[in-house]
Amino acid sequence: MDLPLAVECKGLTKDYSHFKLQGVDLSFEQGAVMGLVGPNGAGKSTILRLVMGLLGPDAGSIRVLGHAMPDEQIAAKRNIGFISDDMRLYESETIAFHMDFIKSIFDTWDADYADILLRRFDLHKHQKVKGLSHGQRVKATLLLALARRPRLLVFDEPTTGLDPAVRKEVLDEMMNALADETRSILFSSHNTLDIEQISDYITFIYGGRIIESRNKEDFMDGWRRLRLTNMQSKPLPNLPNIKDIQQSGHLCAVTVNEYDESVPAQFNSAGQVITAIERLSLEEIFLANVKCAKAMTMMEFIQ
Ligand SMILES: Nc1ncnc2c1ncn2[C@@H]1O[C@H](COP(=O)(O)OP(=O)(O)OP(=O)(O)O)[C@@H](O)[C@H]1O
Structure with missing residues (x-):
């Protein structure tokens, strides 16, 4: 049986007072990586929030792993790991507290993989969040998302503010998460090297519109x-x-x-x-x- 598309957006529109996302069509199959690239204020985060069901569109339709968003977001979100800059961890709690918390909600939590990620990311699980550096926070958030083994990872600017070594660790782990051919990633980045390195498809957004969206080879070759x-x-x-x-x-x-x-x-x-x-x-x-x-x-x- 054919798997549903990882993400399928048709004619998405979202109207803010000074900005309009217009007629966005964006689809890719499970097992693929889609990179969103565009200048500041182009509409990348708005698209990701729509895909996550955090916003409702004014027009158009969104399906994520076969689920209509935002109506079926509870079912969809069991299979989505979302990371964005505005996500907050509890400052006075430890990484271990967050791991236990996520484990109590998601029965897909993979404790062995979580331990492997702790070591790979050089994180100490009894350290409190308030003492973590920016890079350590990103890695801790990534660990919490990946160890749930979601089918789709949605990342808003995952590598912003990271030094080159940590950036590589984060990108490598994003790619490792794809070892199973049905897992997918949708991510936005200002860093064109990141997009070029790990995407199968590239979508270029400007002023709320898609300028180009195609597979990386065709995109670069054109x-x-x-x-x-x-x-x-x-x-x-x-x-x-x-x-x-x-x-x-x-x-x-x-x-x-x-x-x-x-x-x-x-x-x-x-x-x-x-x-x-x-x-x-x-x-x-x-x-x-x-x-x-x-x-x-x-x-x-x-x-
Ligand atoms: N809740 C909101 N109310 C009004 N306008 C908004 C709202 N959220 C976003 N916008 C506007 O929508 C536009 C697109 O914002 P968005 O965050 O999607 O861009 P972006 O491509 O992710 O930008 P950046 O790369 O700077 O993060 C901006 O002009 C922003 O001011």
């Missing part, structure tokens, strides 16, 4: 930077997929998406000499997407 020399100052071909142009004298760097073999041919036909065609990192794609989306928003505003 973007190129063409370096051109244009001694006779001929106009560039008029292509809708040109996303950025940097001109310096006769040298020009053109960033395109939806790249295929026909693109260089069109530049050649327009009399441009291509000196290099480069792939972009996710960081560069992020910056090009933001620049382009900002320009589009300005155009809509002016019209």
